[in-house]
Amino acid sequence: MSATAVWSVDPRTGKRRERVATEATPAGVDRAVRAAHAARESLADRTVRAAFLRAAADLLDASADEVVATADAETALGTPRLTGELARTTAQLRSFAEVVEEGSFLDVRIDLPDPSAVPPRPDLRRWKIPLGVVAVYAASNFPLAFSVPGGDTASALAAGCPVVVKAHPDHPATSELTAGLLRRAAASRGLPEDVVVLLHGFEAGVELVRHPLVAAAGFTGSVRGGRALFDAAAARPVPIPFHGELGSLNPVVVTTAAAAEKAEEIGAGLAGSMTLGGGQFCTKPGFVLAPAGADGDRFLDALAKGVGQAGPAVLLDHRMRAAFVDGVTERAALDGVEAPVVPGAAGEHAVTAGVLTVDAARLADGGHGLLLEECFGPVTVVARYADESQIAAVLALLPGNLTATLHIAGEDEVAAPLLAALTPLAGRVLVNGWPTGVAVAPAQHHGGPYPATTSTSTSVGATAVERWLRPVTYQSTPQHLLPPELRDGNPLGLPRR
Structure with a gap:
């Protein structure tokens, strides 16, 4: 059986522009997820992660003319709108680089032992670690800021999670172009290119959320599509967090x-x-x-x-x-x-x-x-x-x-x-304002009660990184066995309680 072709279509005419890729088979999805999973340890160094995010922003800016032209040809959103969206996208990547370097997202908390407490308190040291491979489902209406190089991808990478992106069929050429730039940025900082992997196809998206090595998912799209994936994520033998933005009347x-x-x-x-x-x-x-x-x-x-x-x-x-x-x-x-x-x-x-x-x-x-x-x-x-x-x-x-x-x-x-x-x-x-336009800022919250989103998290702003982390506490653990982030003397200079 021949692979199904993925075509770029001009919405102004309804005509095909070019053949871009082929839809991923179940075997292709498996290879993609395993490749991303194998790359996860390379993201452990926060300095390297921050440098990677900045390199990605720089490459996107350097390729602005091509990125904007390609996105406009597939979405008809116009050069001014897409130029602004690209600026937002690269600013978002750089913002998450700052989040990674500053370190408070790790939420380091240390309670020293207190034998006189009732009951006695042992030595407790808590921080947050990355979940693993994150599946990202690109949005139709934001081919940059909420798609391959967008907020879900940026925040997951900032958390230390490799990403497998399911491209949206409305802008496959833009997805291929921007994914290639992210992979080049990774290689330029000594990381495996497979910290970012791109897939096409509806069935590939369903296979992706079911893959046992996928640890979490982020989605922006319709209520119908998002709910189907959300239910699939919950029905797995090991359910995973599904952070979906589905619909809003505003x-x-x-x-x-x-x-x-x-x-x-x-x-x-x-x-x-x-x-x-x-x-x-x-x-x-x-x-x-x-x-x-x-x-x-x-x-x-x-x-x-x-x-x-x-x-x-x-x-x-x-x-x-x-x-x-x-x-x-x-x-x-x-x-x-x-x-x-x-x-x-x-x-x-x-x-x-x-x-x-x-x-x-x-x-x-x-x-x-x-x-x-x-x-x-x-x-x-x-x-x-x-x-x-x-x-x-x-x-x-x-x-x-x-x-x-x-x-x-x-x-x-x-x-x-x-x-x-x-x-x-x-x-x-x-x-006394209007909701269109979502500032990328630490205090921002882009989410809401169902069906606006499937969780209480935000997909915009610094705290979006929290979706891809889980807390771990070490109890009565010798110093030499602790990660440096939790050791006495705070050798990495992290914010901590």
Whole structure:
């Protein structure tokens, strides 16, 4: 049987660009994982790991023109957007290099013996060690920052874990190019190239999460795909951690006072956020609670004006385009739903952005649950409420999210209770801002209650490294047997308790 070819496709035309690779067979997956597993000890030296991450960033920057051009040809995301995404990706790699060098991620804790304690306390020394081979499932909408050289890969390597990446079929050529650069960077620092291995194919992704030498997995994608892999990870003879980012509605609440004070500003800001990147950001605000009445009308008019000026967008592939067109058509056909700006198809290869509106009372009564599900692409749903009780009723129906946003005015008296109501729904709560754009910073959290993610961890920021580590305590262990990180005198100068 001949191997299945992997083709790069131009989403602007739907035509194949080039044959890139072949899908991995079960034997190929096994070879890839075993090669990565054999390379794990090479990552033990933190100095070498940090140098590798910086070398990877440097090679990506040096190849920027080729990387951006290749990614644009496969995703239609545009040179400006992809140039910014590449900068974010390389900054992320360098940030994790600093995390590795600083060392606090090892969480070193030492309790000296105390015979007088009740019960007596022995000598206890705790730190965190890498799990082993990490499977990374690349995202469709971020061919760089959440794919082969992205945050899951960078944080796993920073933890000391080799990575096997399952490329996304929407950008196989970009995946091959960036994986090659990471492997070159490894070799330049004396590491085996197989600290990063790339695979293609749907079945390869399923085989990967089941492989007994894979110790953990990171995923960014759909609820359906992520849940299937999550269940497979849990069903293994030895279950493994599965850190999946699956889907998010990213609700927004506009108070009556905010609408009265700045309806036009909020409407224009929402239009820019929900159409950014063709509405294909995981943090796109897809559902809004806004007041009925004259101020709410002003907000809606500004939103409709901004969305109407967005122009057609080419989505990442024709399958997603079809799902978007079908999704907005089904939603617009619901009783009581109106479309101030009609979303849908624009020719054979693009879509138009749109806005759907509905009375919040319909949702509060338990109807139109479809409007509370994510629709991937440039559309948002505005539910117009009559009072705060309707806000509370609708928020009680929402699933977990990556973000939740509150727009208020000055000393808005409803701000505190609304903020308290939004906090359980999301991993990042914003006030008077927009969720698109996720800063790479130590305090960042990119995750949230299910189905936003399958764990409580973050995939962005310094603490993303914690997903690929486990704690170990040594009790009453002689100094010469302890790892240097735990010895008396702190020979490596690590932060420790």
